[in-house]
Amino acid sequence: MHALSIPTWIIHVSSVIEWIAAILLIWTYGEVKRDRTWWGLSFAMLPALVSAMCACTWHFFDNPASLEWLVTLQASMTVLGNITLCAAAWWIWRSAQKPERKNTTTRAAKDVTIDVS
Template sequence: MHALSIPTWMVHVSSVIEWIAAIWLIWRYGEITGNRYWWGLAAAMLPALVSAMCACTWHYFDNPLDLAWLVTLQASMTVLGNCTLCGAAWWIWRQTKQTNTDSASDSD
């Protein structure tokens, strides 16, 4: 656990906590608005959370070589998370565009 300084640990841990809070808030927003695509965004955030937890775990154990597979898993989860977040953002954009088009048609 000596691999990182206390301030760096504070940033790592607070980032994970903030990410969990963001996932929960986005999920709740989807429940409140009834828009399921926000649930998709919350689910799309999970691989990035796994990536962050891999990094914290590896650092917690002082970056041992026998846990180097965590670095590979972290990188993989970062790529997957970026792709899922891109897909979720596209889905939200598409749904919003469709809703706006439907609203414009209704007002004519």
């Protein structure tokens, strides 16, 4: 536990707590909006949370060589988390574009008049 200073520990722990709070708030937002894409974002945030917990665990035990596998797991979860967050952001963006397409099509159909005489 002596590997990090107290202020650094405060930053590490508060970052993990903030990330958990963000996941819960995004999940709740998805429930309020009834939009599953936001639930997807909250799930996509989990690998990054695991990554942060790996870092905190490794530092808590003073960075021993026997736990170096946590460093590899942390790096892997960071990569996976970046990929899942990118995918979730794309899913949210794509779902936000769908109503615009419908409105554009509807407007275009209203503007066209067909003369059948």
